Amino acid sequence: MLVRLQFQNVLAANVGAHGIPLEELVAAREEHASILEDVHLERRAGKHAFLDLPYQAEGAKEWAQFGSGVGRRYKNIVVIGMGGSSLGFAAIHRACSHPFANLKSRRAGSPRVFVLDNIDPDTVSALLEVAKPRDTFFNVISKSGSTPETAANFFVILEKLRKARPDTWREHLAITTDPDKGPLRSFASREGIASFPVPPGVSGRFSALSAVGMLPAAAAGIPIDEVLEGAREMDVASLQSGFDTNIPFQIALIHTLLARRHKSIAVMMPYSDGLSGFSLWFRQLWAESLGKRLDLSRKEVHAGQTPVVAAGAADQHSQIQLYVEGPNDKVIGFLALEKHRKRVRIPSDDASGELGYLGGTGLDRVLRAEREGTQVALTRANRPNYTITIPTTSPKTIGALLYLFEAAVVYAGRMLGINPYDQPGVEAGKKAAAALLGQEGTEDEKKALRAFLRPDKAHTLEW
Ligand code: PA5
Numbered sequence: 081m082l083v084r085l086q087f088q089n090v091l092a093a094n095v096g097a098h099g100i101p102l103e104e105l106v107a108a109r110e111e112h113a114s115i116l117e118d119v120h121l122e123r124r125a126g127k128h129a130f131l132d133l134p135y136q137a138e139g140a141k142e143w144a145q146f147g148s149g150v151g152r153r154y155k156n157i158v159v160i161g162m163g164g165s166s167l168g169f170a171a172i173h174r175a176c177s178h179p180f181a182n183l184k185s186r187r188a189g190s191p192r193v194f195v196l197d198n199i200d201p202d203t204v205s206a207l208l209e210v211a212k213p214r215d216t217f218f219n220v221i222s223k224s225g226s227t228p229e230t231a232a233n234f235f236v237i238l239e240k241l242r243k244a245r246p247d248t249w250r251e252h253l254a255i256t257t258d259p260d261k262g263p264l265r266s267f268a269s270r271e272g273i274a275s276f277p278v279p280p281g282v283s284g285r286f287s288a289l290s291a292v293g294m295l296p297a298a299a300a301g302i303p304i305d306e307v308l309e310g311a312r313e314m315d316v317a318s319l320q321s322g323f324d325t326n327i328p329f330q331i332a333l334i335h336t337l338l339a340r341r342h343k344s345i346a347v348m349m350p351y352s353d354g355l356s357g358f359s360l361w362f363r364q365l366w367a368e369s370l371g372k373r374l375d376l377s378r379k380e381v382h383a384g385q386t387p388v389v390a391a392g393a394a395d396q397h398s399q400i401q402l403y404v405e406g407p408n409d410k411v412i413g414f415l416a417l418e419k420h421r422k423r424v425r426i427p428s429d430d431a432s433g434e435l436g437y438l439g440g441t442g443l444d445r446v447l448r449a450e451r452e453g454t455q456v457a458l459t460r461a462n463r464p465n466y467t468i469t470i471p472t473t474s475p476k477t478i479g480a481l482l483y484l485f486e487a488a489v490v491y492a493g494r495m496l497g498i499n500p501y502d503q504p505g506v507e508a509g510k511k512a513a514a515a516l517l518g519q520e521g522t523e524d525e526k527k528a529l530r531a532f533l534r535p536d537k538a539h540t541l542e543w
Pocket of ligand 1: 164
């Protein structure tokens with residue numbers, strides 16, 4: 081078993097009118113069955129290019145070779161990229177590495193790893209203090225090559241790198257971007273910097289299994305062939321096997337049917353710290369792919385569920401009260417492990433009296449009981465929830481999970497009748513920011529934005 085989905089707690093039989101009646105689920109399966117065939121045929125015609133990423137044997141060899149060379153030579157690796165250009169790698173790295181890897185003593189082949197995905201000046205300058213450019217390899221990742229946050233961070237770092245390594249600064253860089261166009265592609269070609277393609281037709285949040293996620297993963301010492309193998313196994317065991325065993329299809333169906341029942345929030349709650357990066361990646365995938373104003377016929381639909389990230393067991397003490405007793409507007413997806421990588425036993429010596437039940441048991445057993453207890457509490461309060469179980473956190477299982485949810489979001493997009501691959505809402509904010517910063521040709525827009533942003537004295541409080 082690579083992945084198991086238990087979904088009885090989304091059914092009306094268990095959560096009453098807030099759940100899906102079994103007949104409705106069966107009918108919806110039939111209604112949407114053609115989606116599987118359509119996606120399959122379109123895939124063969126070259127659409128949904130991300131589905132074929134796990135089969136790039138040549139690429140994988142090249143990334144592994146280049147990455148392991150980098151990992152041996154540098155003390156630090158910094159990934160610079162926004163959204164889909166960094167979240168996939170961060171999820172893989174979190175699932176496959178020591179939780180405090182950067183604090184462990186460094187061996188060749190295990191550099192410290194940092195992800196720069198914001199332009200907070202305090203963070204950027206602090207990063208450059210701890211990861212000196214002279215000892216650091218930077219992987220700049222941007223499909224468009226024109227994302228302002230990525231470009232701004234890159235320019236800051238480039239200046240420091242050139243000063244620190246006037247002759248060899250180019251060796252400290254790899255650029256992952258569009259194979260043919262964009263400012264980063266031109267820069268890489270002009271300066272002779274090592275570069276890797278983001279495959280055409282693959283948008284950022286679907287690109288984790290390309291050079292975008294695989295190159296830095298290889299540099300961080302992660303066996304990327306196993307990540308890709310996990311994705312391939314998910315493909316064969318699930319996507320290609322038909323209807324009943326197609327976990328991505330079932331996930332898409334559950335979310336779509338529950339959204340119709342006003343479950344407008346999708347909570348992802350792993351009971352494994354190693355999957356915390358995965359839930360952040362999921363949040364972006366679900367939000368940016370499904371949150372759409374228009375459907376494919378240009379009708380206003382305002383589709384999408386708001387994805388929320390929670391961590392078991394920590395957030396039982398912060399959010400579960402709301403989930404059990406607040407508005408019944410959520411579907412909660414639990415992620416569970418069959419087995420944690422380490423076993424930690426709670427000694428019996430001091431666990432007595434009221435806490436005696438803890439003595440002699442494992443932390444993993446307590447974590448499991450906490451999850452099961454939370455599932456029971458939610459289900460008894462008629463809150464729909466499902467559980468995905470994987471054997472453990474490993475390169476293979478994270479590869480399978482990423483692939484599973486990428487496919488699920490495409491099926492869900494079909495069921496909602498929207499395009500999961502674009503992000504017009506993000507573009508609107510990007511354009512406005514560029515105009516405010518004085519991008520050429522946007523002078524009128526800048527004036528209008530300034531007027532719009534002028535503070536209204538009557539509604540401003542200062543203390
Ligand atoms: O998923 C997406 O398409 C986005 O999140 C992009 O990855 C993000 O906006 C960064 O874009 P780019 O890779 O062009 O820098």
